[in-house]
Amino acid sequence: MQRMGMMIGIKPDKIDEYKTLHAAVWPTVLNALHIANIKNFSIFLREPENLLFSYWEYVGNDFDADMRQLAQDPQTQQWWLFCDPCQVPLASRADGEHWATMKKVFHMD
Template sequence: MKILKAMYFLTLALALMVYACNPPAKKESKSSKAANKVLRYSSITGLKSEKMAYYKKLHAAAWHGVLKKITECNIHNYSIYLKEIEGKLYLFSYFEYTGTDFAADMKKMAADTTTQRWWKETAPIQIPLPDAAAKGETWSPMEEVFHHD
């Protein structure tokens, strides 16, 4: 009888541990699912080869105010990659957006004076692709053709 009682309490303790580590998923409303949706953005631009070292140095010590504004504007998991193709340098950026109004967040970022000063440092050393240059922009958006979570 003592063995059965001990096994019962052991089983109960294991069940509680499993529950504590893996509580049942809460049902989410449609609005909370929409609010948690992650949108992925990527873009590309060129980089002046003689400015590559400066660009890397600048981003190795990115300004706190710029990083803070990026986060405030619901941008996460932001990366920029560098690739040389046929003797030309290209930058590829990727980030995830978790907000609900991308246009408003981008306006908020563009209005930030620290971010404006950052862009005055980075824009002149980048080489916009023709589609971006035609619109007076630096980065060209890229189409996502595959994603796997």
């Protein structure tokens, strides 16, 4: 299992919309995440900085292949059409990233 953290900005005027979307995530999107071996997924909001922090656990064997499959899912693509306009990618993210990945520096069970 791989623990993963990511960050992205959120537009202040889109915070309520983003919260509403995530209060009722489409079951098809949740299923696509499950198929992509994503478990224990959470998103946190930090105001007034307007940052989103997400955490998930990846339990598969080929992260890149699972993420390609997830990105090809039509319902997930539709979901992103609603979520992406709310977000502000960090300037420091790596090439090809939307959410900026983070390195784990500590964990305690």
